[in-house]
Amino acid sequence: MTTTVATVSEGTDSPYALSHLEALESEAVHIFREVAGEFERPVILFSGGKDSILMLHLALKAFAPAAIPFSLLHVDTGHNFPEVLEYRDRVVAEHGLRLHVASVQEYIDAGKLRERPDGTRNPLQTVPLTEKIQREKFDAVFGGGRRDEEKARAKERVFSLRDEFSQWDPRRQRPELWQLYNGRHAPGEHVRVFPLSNWTELDVWQYIAREGIELPEIYFAHERDVFRRSGMWLTAGEWGGPKDDETVEKRLVRYRTVGDMSCTGAVDSDATTLDAVITEIAASRLTERGATRADDKMSEAAMEDRKREGYF
Amino acid sequence: MTSSTEPDKAQPLSAEQLSATTLLRFATAGSVDDGKSTLVGRLLHDSKSVLTDQLEAVERVSLGRGQETPDLALLTDGLRAEREQGITIDVAYRYFATPQRRFILADTPGHVQYTRNMVTGASTADLAVVLVDARNGVIEQTRRHAAVAALLRVPHVVLAVNKMDLVAYEETVFAKIAEEFTAYASELGVPEITAIPISALAGDNVVEPSSNMDWYGGPTVLEHLETVPVSHDLTSCHARLPVQYVIRPQTAEHPDYRGYAGQIAAGTFRVGESVTVLPSGKTSKIAGIDLLGKQVDVAWTPQSVTLLLESDIDIARGDLIVPSGDQPPTSQDITATVCHVADTALAVGQRVLLKHTTRTVKAIVKEIPSRLTLDDLSQHPAPGELVANDIGRVVIRTAEPIAVDSYAASRRTGSFLLIDPADGTTLAAGMAGDAFATTSEAAEEPKPAADDEGWDF
Numbered sequence A: 001m002t003t004t005v006a007t008v009s010e011g012t013d014s015p016y017a018l019s020h021l022e023a024l025e026s027e028a029v030h031i032f033r034e035v036a037g038e039f040e041r042p043v044i045l046f047s048g049g050k051d052s053i054l055m056l057h058l059a060l061k062a063f064a065p066a067a068i069p070f071s072l073l074h075v076d077t078g079h080n081f082p083e084v085l086e087y088r089d090r091v092v093a094e095h096g097l098r099l100h101v102a103s104v105q106e107y108i109d110a111g112k113l114r115e116r117p118d119g120t121r122n123p124l125q126t127v128p129l130t131e132k133i134q135r136e137k138f139d140a141v142f143g144g145g146r147r148d149e150e151k152a153r154a155k156e157r158v159f160s161l162r163d164e165f166s167q168w169d170p171r172r173q174r175p176e177l178w179q180l181y182n183g184r185h186a187p188g189e190h191v192r193v194f195p196l197s198n199w200t201e202l203d204v205w206q207y208i209a210r211e212g213i214e215l216p217e218i219y220f221a222h223e224r225d226v227f228r229r230s231g232m233w234l235t236a237g238e239w240g241g242p243k244d245d246e247t248v249e250k251r252l253v254r255y256r257t258v259g260d261m262s263c264t265g266a267v268d269s270d271a272t273t274l275d276a277v278i279t280e281i282a283a284s285r286l287t288e289r290g291a292t293r294a295d296d297k298m299s300e301a302a303m304e305d306r307k308r309e310g311y312f
Numbered sequence B: 001m002t003s004s005t006e007p008d009k010a011q012p013l014s015a016e017q018l019s020a021t022t023l024l025r026f027a028t029a030g031s032v033d034d035g036k037s038t039l040v041g042r043l044l045h046d047s048k049s050v051l052t053d054q055l056e057a058v059e060r061v062s063l064g065r066g067q068e069t070p071d072l073a074l075l076t077d078g079l080r081a082e083r084e085q086g087i088t089i090d091v092a093y094r095y096f097a098t099p100q101r102r103f104i105l106a107d108t109p110g111h112v113q114y115t116r117n118m119v120t121g122a123s124t125a126d127l128a129v130v131l132v133d134a135r136n137g138v139i140e141q142t143r144r145h146a147a148v149a150a151l152l153r154v155p156h157v158v159l160a161v162n163k164m165d166l167v168a169y170e171e172t173v174f175a176k177i178a179e180e181f182t183a184y185a186s187e188l189g190v191p192e193i194t195a196i197p198i199s200a201l202a203g204d205n206v207v208e209p210s211s212n213m214d215w216y217g218g219p220t221v222l223e224h225l226e227t228v229p230v231s232h233d234l235t236s237c238h239a240r241l242p243v244q245y246v247i248r249p250q251t252a253e254h255p256d257y258r259g260y261a262g263q264i265a266a267g268t269f270r271v272g273e274s275v276t277v278l279p280s281g282k283t284s285k286i287a288g289i290d291l292l293g294k295q296v297d298v299a300w301t302p303q304s305v306t307l308l309l310e311s312d313i314d315i316a317r318g319d320l321i322v323p324s325g326d327q328p329p330t331s332q333d334i335t336a337t338v339c340h341v342a343d344t345a346l347a348v349g350q351r352v353l354l355k356h357t358t359r360t361v362k363a364i365v366k367e368i369p370s371r372l373t374l375d376d377l378s379q380h381p382a383p384g385e386l387v388a389n390d391i392g393r394v395v396i397r398t399a400e401p402i403a404v405d406s407y408a409a410s411r412r413t414g415s416f417l418l419i420d421p422a423d424g425t426t427l428a429a430g431m432a433g434d435a436f437a438t439t440s441e442a443a444e445e446p447k448p449a450a451d452d453e454g455w456d457f
Helices: A020-038 A050-063 A082-094 A104-109 A122-136 A151-155 A201-211 A274-283 A288-292 A302-309 B015-019 B036-046 B052-064 B072-076 B080-085 B112-123 B140-151 B171-187 B221-227
Strands: A042-045 A071-076 A099-103 A140-142 A159-162 A190-193 A222-229 A232-235 A249-255 A266-268 B022-029 B092-097 B101-107 B127-133 B156-162 B193-197 B245-247 B259-263 B268-270 B274-278 B282-291 B294-296 B298-300 B304-309 B320-323 B330-340 B351-356 B359-373 B378-381 B391-403 B415-419 B426-432
Touching: A020 A050, A020 A140, A020 A201, A020 B022, A020 B245, A020 B259, A020 B304, A042 A050, A050 A082, A050 A201, A071 A104, A071 A122, A099 A104, A099 A122, A104 A122, A151 B092, A201 A274, A232 A266, B022 B036, B022 B112, B022 B140, B036 B092, B036 B101, B036 B127, B036 B221, B101 B112, B101 B221, B112 B140, B112 B330, B112 B426, B127 B140, B127 B171, B140 B171, B156 B171, B156 B221, B171 B193, B193 B221, B268 B282, B282 B298, B330 B415, B351 B391, B359 B415, B391 B426
Parallel strands: A042 A071, A042 A140, A071 A099, A140 A190, B022 B101, B022 B127, B127 B156, B156 B193
Antiparallel strands: A159 A190, A222 A232, A222 A249, A249 A266, B092 B101, B245 B259, B259 B304, B268 B298, B274 B282, B274 B320, B282 B294, B282 B304, B330 B391, B330 B426, B351 B359, B351 B415, B359 B378, B359 B391, B415 B426
């Protein structure tokens, strides 16, 4: 028994076939336009990481030749990679966008948040984020979360309702049918929107390659001073590493995901081009977060608990 | 158990190969007892989509529970409540890929109280896999799953007859179940049914062809998923574009640009075509189609586009652009089948919001002529209200005219939501027109429940 394999590029048996990337792109654009049509004050969570860069690219496409009807919001942990901040500011200037910043450092300095013993600031992002949403009265907040990232996310809706405390209640999420997204909410509540819900890490990279989207350099292989902690290569820096028993070494690494320096690990890699990165990911036997994010490893229910509190 | 034609899925794919794949959205239906989680786990595992760290986590938990082999079902349980109770309470979306295709799997629980979840999963699916236990054959639940697939007009249905290892891989057992199911589903109007004998636990015919069932000459589940057509000839479809957003840059560079942005819900649109805008009925011609930065002459579903028209007519979000001469009926009275998805009931006389494509209007539930029992498709006349997981017929009166196709003609422009105006809860998922492909609107009278003809409604 054999199966015939169509090797036609972009399709199958019909002139009306779309490639999977075209289908995902069309779906994401539809989601952006729905939010623009139904909400008063939408904002895009923009970290300067590849998923938020992709979101911005899709949003620009969705409304061209007009400007995007959204502003950007960056939750700044104070432990950012300098390359990423530089990229963020450049993009904002280039497209004439409005950037809001919610700063974890300011909250720590004001005594409203306490530094954790492990130095990780990712879990500290929730309060500055939710208070910013309340203050600015954002009613739709775009996040780059994908359902393939982690088990708790596999059940996330494209439109995810949050109460006035930004809390996510899995039992209050509405069934999502066809392409009909229900974004109705009470004043003070908001909706988190995930236009990349159905993308995988590989889809994101393929699309970035297809579109020729520029990324911060830390996504590609480069020499870096790193040290080992909890099985990850972390960047040495003022945020809290290396400690006495940790030694710094120079390695050829790249980042698969970009977040807070204290909990985002690099992987050994010699992939210096997009094609090399895609080949590496296609062959990789580790999921993106499992390899590089300490915060998802905390416990089997870690992400579920943090989502309930208002984390993205 | 490998065959020479089986590509080695562990080989990295070239960038070119990777970008040339299509996307199939499919749903699974069946219960834990049928081995659904094991089937899904095996599809993910054998197509090399389960990555090292996910498998390690599963092994860790399995060992902790004293199980000797990794429980593949754990790959698909997401929330703590489910892990603690060992059940699946919601639709989970799973992703995997082969050299031929990218898959989005809506994994839906099969318990009776979760009809709404299967309806949700099936609403976006091109294909549904219905699982049965070879020892039990077609049971009430199987008929319920077939009915949901038929009701939601899922184009392709796969019957996976599981646990063939427990019936000694007997062809006669499989043939009898396949025949019974195919007869039932065809009667409901399911257009394409493929029956496959499998053992999810042993791996027979899921990804690898089974050496235990030489009598079966068809594809494995994965081979079928890879080759089933996902796009079809659209030229015979009614073209529909619900307007999502009007793009007006009003800049020095584009002082007069007015683009009507939306995702084509059905059919194709061409430059030069005459179009009519509903509900106003105004007409114009397509001057240009902007496909996300590319000027094209023709565009089709599900592409997101921006249409430019020759004349400057008043068009807003919620309007529907259609070819002139191919218009859906515009009406304030809608007869439909709904699946009730909320915990609070839907009653006759209730005021709701009706969300159809990009338009939301006030509406009132005028009548609930009948409720349907999916197990045997018997009808219960005038139930007065519908509760969670009920499927019923409704008559709705809208405050403004809306242009609705029958769900049979167009899944996207024939579907709608009913929403509670008070708190925004999604109450019901609606499908305009007849419930099943074989029924006629005339047969709207109740039948006795015991009657096998009871599905005719």
